[in-house]
Amino acid sequence: MDLDELSEEDRLLKEEVHRFAEEVIRPASVELDKMPPEDRIKPDSPYFKVMEQMKKLGYHKMLLPEDKGGLGLSPLQVCIMFEELAWGSLGFATALGVDMIPFSCAALFGSEELYEEVVVPWLEDDKGKYHGCWCVTEPSHGSDYELCLRDENADKYGKPDITAEKVGDEWVISGQKSAWVSSAPVATHGGVHVPLKGAKRLTDAMFCIVPLDEEHGVRKGKPSDMLGMRDDPQGELFFDNVRIPEHYVVVAPGPFYGIFCDQLVCLTSVGMGCFGVGLARAAFEEALNYARQRVQGGEPLIKHKNIKLHLYEMFEKIETARYYVRKVAEHVLTKILVQGTNDASPRHAKTAQIYGKKIAYEVAHEALQIFGASGLSKEFLIEKLFRDARCIIIEDFTLEVLGLEVAADIVDNYEKDYYDVSQIMRLYEES
Amino acid sequence: MAVVFPSADWMEELKKVVNSDEQYKKAAANWEGDFLCIVELDEDALKDFSNPKILAGFLSMIDTVPKEKREKYKGTPAGDFLEKGLGVSLDADLSSLNAEELAKKIAELKIGDFKGASLDMWLDFWHGELRNVEVAPPGERRDAKFKLIGPYANFKLLVTGKSDAITLVVGGKLKLQGDLSYMMRNMAAVKRFTDLMGSIPLES
Numbered sequence: 001m002d003l004d005e006l007s008e009e010d011r012l013l014k015e016e017v018h019r020f021a022e023e024v025i026r027p028a029s030v031e032l033d034k035m036p037p038e039d040r041i042k043p044d045s046p047y048f049k050v051m052e053q054m055k056k057l058g059y060h061k062m063l064l065p066e067d068k069g070g071l072g073l074s075p076l077q078v079c080i081m082f083e084e085l086a087w088g089s090l091g092f093a094t095a096l097g098v099d100m101i102p103f104s105c106a107a108l109f110g111s112e113e114l115y116e117e118v119v120v121p122w123l124e125d126d127k128g129k130y131h132g133c134w135c136v137t138e139p140s141h142g143s144d145y146e147l148c149l150r151d152e153n154a155d156k157y158g159k160p161d162i163t164a165e166k167v168g169d170e171w172v173i174s175g176q177k178s179a180w181v182s183s184a185p186v187a188t189h190g191g192v193h194v195p196l197k198g199a200k201r202l203t204d205a206m207f208c209i210v211p212l213d214e215e216h217g218v219r220k221g222k223p224s225d226m227l228g229m230r231d232d233p234q235g236e237l238f239f240d241n242v243r244i245p246e247h248y249v250v251v252a253p254g255p256f257y258g259i260f261c262d263q264l265v266c267l268t269s270v271g272m273g274c275f276g277v278g279l280a281r282a283a284f285e286e287a288l289n290y291a292r293q294r295v296q297g298g299e300p301l302i303k304h305k306n307i308k309l310h311l312y313e314m315f316e317k318i319e320t321a322r323y324y325v326r327k328v329a330e331h332v333l334t335k336i337l338v339q340g341t342n343d344a345s346p347r348h349a350k351t352a353q354i355y356g357k358k359i360a361y362e363v364a365h366e367a368l369q370i371f372g373a374s375g376l377s378k379e380f381l382i383e384k385l386f387r388d389a390r391c392i393i394i395e396d397f398t399l400e401v402l403g404l405e406v407a408a409d410i411v412d413n414y415e416k417d418y419y420d421v422s423q424i425m426r427l428y429e430e431s
Numbered sequence: 432m433a434v435v436f437p438s439a440d441w442m443e444e445l446k447k448v449v450n451s452d453e454q455y456k457k458a459a460a461n462w463e464g465d466f467l468c469i470v471e472l473d474e475d476a477l478k479d480f481s482n483p484k485i486l487a488g489f490l491s492m493i494d495t496v497p498k499e500k501r502e503k504y505k506g507t508p509a510g511d512f513l514e515k516g517l518g519v520s521l522d523a524d525l526s527s528l529n530a531e532e533l534a535k536k537i538a539e540l541k542i543g544d545f546k547g548a549s550l551d552m553w554l555d556f557w558h559g560e561l562r563n564v565e566v567a568p569p570g571e572r573r574d575a576k577f578k579l580i581g582p583y584a585n586f587k588l589l590v591t592g593k594s595d596a597i598t599l600v601v602g603g604k605l606k607l608q609g610d611l612s613y614m615m616r617n618m619a620a621v622k623r624f625t626d627l628m629g630s631i632p633l634e635s
């Protein structure tokens with residue numbers, strides 16, 4: 001039951017994506033979860049089969065407006081899709097999310113030349129030939145990239161592990177991104193955050209598109225063996241004098257880089273919030289079904305009051321998260337994709353991300369408890385969902401870091417009914 | 432009506448388009464602040480100016496500067512471009528010059544000889560109205576609340592509607608100086624204005 005009034009189109013979209021998540025995504029994600037990391041990225045891996053099908057269905061175009069070659073979905077439709085995909089698998093939802101980041105940013109903020117050269121082939125791809133990833137974190141800098149944006153002592157974060165330098169008409173990039181870049185081992189293009197050579201701060205950086213192949217000087221590390229989200233390969237990227245033309249720089253160094261980072265996190269927060277809701281719902285439904293069948297103390301678990309209460313609490317969390325995330329999505333997607341004013345509220349967007357992620361972990365935790373010892377067994381899906389839920393509260397910046405950022409925004413800007421960039425501006429004025 | 436960019440007609444058309452737009456009026460109802468656009472002349476400008484129609488348009492813009500103020504061009508790169516490059520007198524009635532003949536001289540010019548030459552436009556926005564658009568002689572209107580600076584080729588992307596101001600500024604193609612906090616609070620107005628600017632039909 002959906003409290004939003006769904007149009008016929010919304011309902012059909014929900015049914016179609018749910019069917020795909022149930023019949024294609026979830027079985028592949030379970031299979032991938034059991035495979036060794038190196039097998040997950042082999043050409044015959046189920047990963048590529050699913051990605052190819054998602055491209056065929058045009059799912060990668062879901063965020064972009066029609067005039068940029070996208071599906072032109074409403075904010076509600078975007079939320080519906082993200083929730084259903086994450087219900088099927090957090091890993092595949094994330095893989096699709098990070099695939100969109102470099103290309104969608106290039107479409108929204110890049111030059112016409114870059115759009116024709118890089119975005120159009122990606123939009124037209126129905127074979128899974130192109131795959132993007134979002135390269136933010138470095139071995140020495142995890143959530144630092146989020147924290148440093150408003151920190152008055154932004155130069156305390158130390159040197160970046162990767163830098164870019166302008167040489168003639170090109171930019172030369174050297175260094176490393178961390179082992180937890182989602183989809184890096186399988187990606188063809190990265191949306192890369194790179195500080196400038198000699199810069200004092202991580203924020204003296206740019207965002208650019210980098211083809212991720214050896215021909216360009218990019219080497220990929222081994223796929224990481226992670227606790228969860230094993231259906232989205234993660235790994236390091238090494239950049240050795242990688243040369244990119246000027247027009248591959250989507251966001252130039254300067255104050256607008258700070259604003260861009262803020263707004264990009266608003267967009268990713270919508271995705272993460274929906275992913276949290278989808279994952280929580282998956283865990284909840286597993287627990288509800290199990291509780292209906294499993295007999296303990298002579299009667300089904302659902303007859304036990306403590307189990308009933310658990311189910312209620314899970315339901316309450318999922319429902320409140322879904323509608324808050326949808327409200328924020330409407331605000332963020334309207335500001336960034338429809339109006340193009342890029343003044344979405346970071347504190348609201350990050351709260352949607354935090355809340356969605358938090359309840360995903362809490363619901364998965366409670367759901368597993370209902371399973372008892374069975375929940376610890378790999379025989380049951382809840383075991384995988386719980387591991388994924390443990391990952392989501394770290395993925396895309398930790399809950400703590402996001403919470404601190406929201407708190408700082410509240411302390412400084414609570415009374416303002418607009419997006420205030422004065423803290424970011426101060427940082428750039430000083431440098 | 433299709434007009435040439437740059438030209439005095441284009442400035443007039445811009446005023447007309449903006450001031451007749453209800454959406455802009457609403458979005459910019461609280462906006463207070465002027466803009467100085469510094470359009471740096473580049474290879475692309477020279478190429479365009481070899482078209483007599485466009486050169487005539489450019490001269491018609493400079494011609495809107497009152498003669499007593501044209502002194503300010505003397506000895507500046509923009510003044511050198513006009514006087515030494517095109518061989519025109521700043522005291523002349525620039526709109527009546529033979530653009531066909533002047534355009535022939537463009538092929539012999541090198542933009543490097545006029546480094547720093549720019550066409551500066553001052554736009555005075557006030558509470559939903561574009562009160563004035565005028566050419567600013569060198570050194571004038573430098574205290575504008577905002578400055579938008581960049582090469583002619585990139586400004587052309589903006590006025591032809593091929594790109595928008597946000598994309599050009601974010602990508603570093605145009606440089607924006609001023610109170611960005613204020614601007615971000617009024618992005619709907621900025622976005623609408625630049626969309627209107629890009630919507631003016633241009634003669635090629």
